[in-house]
Amino acid sequence: MASAAVLHLPTYLLENPFDLRSAIHHAGQQALAEVVETLMDQGDDKDFQALSELLLKEGQKITAAILSTALKAKAEAVAKKAALCPSCGKPCKQHSQAPRTVESRHGEVTIERAYFYCEACKVGFTPCDQALNLAPQRKQYDLQAGAAQLLSRMPFDEAADVFKYFTGQSLSNHGMHDLASRLGEVARPEDVLPTRKTVEAVIEEYSAGKAWRPVLVVSADGAHTPTRPETGKRKGKRGPGSYQEAKGFRIYLVGQDRIEQIMSWHQIANEQEFGEALKFAATLIPSDKVRIGLIADGAPWIWSHFNAVFPDGKEILDYYHCSEHIHKFADIQYPDDENKQALWIEAAMARLFFGDVSGVIWGLQRMQLESVVAQKEAANLIGYLQNNEHRIDYSSAKRGQYPIGSGAMESANKFIAHKRMKVSGAWWYKINGNRMLRLRCAMYNGTFDDVFARYKRLQIVEAIKPPRVSRNS
DSSP: OOOOOOOOHHHHHHHSHHHHHHHHHHHHHHHHHHHHHHHHHHOTTOOHHHHHHHHHHHHHHHHHHHHHHHHHHHHHHHHHSOEEOTTTOOEEOEEEEEEEEEEETTEEEEEEEEEEEETTTTEEEOHHHHHTTOOSSSBOHHHHHHHHHHHTTSOHHHHHHHHHHHHSOOOOHHHHHHHHHHHHHHOOHHHHSOOHHHHHHHHHHHHTTOSSOOEEEEEEEEEEEEEOOOOSOSSSOOOOOEEEEEEEEEEEEEOSSOEEEEEEEEEEOOHHHHHHHHHHHHTTSOGGGSEEEEEEOSOHHHHHHHHHHOTTSEEEEOHHHHHHHHHHHHHHHSTTOHHHHHHHHHHHHHHHHTTOHHHHHHHHHHSOOSSHHHHHHHHHHHHHHHHTGGGOOHHHHHHTTOOOOOHHHHHHIIIIIIHHHTSTTOOBOHHHHHHHHHHHHHHHHTOHHHHHHHHHHHHHHHHTSSSOOOTTO
16 A cells, blocks of 8 residues: 655755744744733733743744744645655555644644545545644644643543643543543553563663672552443433452552563453463563562462463562561450450460461461351361461572562552542443553553553554545544
8 A cells, every 4th residue: 555755844844944944934033023912912911920821822823823833834845745645556546635733742733735646545634734644633733742741640520620720621531531542552561561672671670799690579469449430421310330350450560669561561450361471471570580479468360470471580478468468366365355365466476477377277277266157267267278388488588688568569559550449439441441440550650651642653554545525623
């Protein structure tokens, strides 16, 4: 398939340096004169903040005039080239002019672009749109990029208000929502997670000057997310809400005084989908350059995927989850005696810290239990300790510089999922919730720009496909 000819602005400057520069100077000076007149008319009674806001608003006239002039030159340069039909590839003659008004960070700009029509294919097209990589939406990518940063951090209505305050342009609540949907839809794990090259560079920098290979921790957990069934309607009665688990993992380097984020991933997904994402993440890690520690609570679904993907990782049962089980039993066994609770908890946790799991189990089996509830809880605790016995030796883990708690994973749950997904009144369709989670992960991973670049690239590719284009689009 043939594509439209593209002439970059620097080339045009070399071919027509005097004309374009003169036009830009003239447009800029004319706009500046208008701004000066406005300032003289309205500036007398304004303080610093008011003057700053006035100049910020009026200053767009200058940059918009310059941008408009440069775009006009670009459009004229494209129009001089032979335009090839995007469907059949044959040269076409210019049919007419088709002006298009778009919005940018510099305000509204109207582009006079040539419209071509292929008589054989009955297809109309505007090569200038492809040459300039214009967004199909009225608001161009410079505005969309800023809006995307806002909507991924705060509720859509708040993002719309902040967006208008700082840009002077309006983007509605629904506009924010639609942009989030388009962006989140194209955000694949390959874009959201960092590349292997990036991971290797972080590990190399982190381990510089260290005698031991650094510890790379893989931790996983679920974050409850408010969801509701899809109805297909923006308004009207909605189905009952429920909480679904956003399964996630966080991978990070750990040292004595800090941790270094590598990657995070959260999705409202089943175990298989979680496992596939974790398996892909493992391909990005140079296992020979790190010592891998695996930390989680006792959930079997987590450990089954950990063992499948990181068979040589050091398994560590989260110390604080383990402690919660011990405290729960003590509270049931000694409900009216806090002193006995404390003594038993201290003794049990001390043994577990040094890996004496069998000693704690032996004591539980021989303990005179006070109630049927205590008997049941003791059985649960014994099963929990037996299933995780090989993961409980916190003294050994600390000697190897491995962490024993999953606080970093809890932090990721809070930042990625809870902070954005649990805002007051928020209930998510699963598909929209997952799109937002992907954007949040990209922001946390430092790959947000990569996601936006792919979104832009796909829209540009879609724009050059053969479907007929209206003159007034």
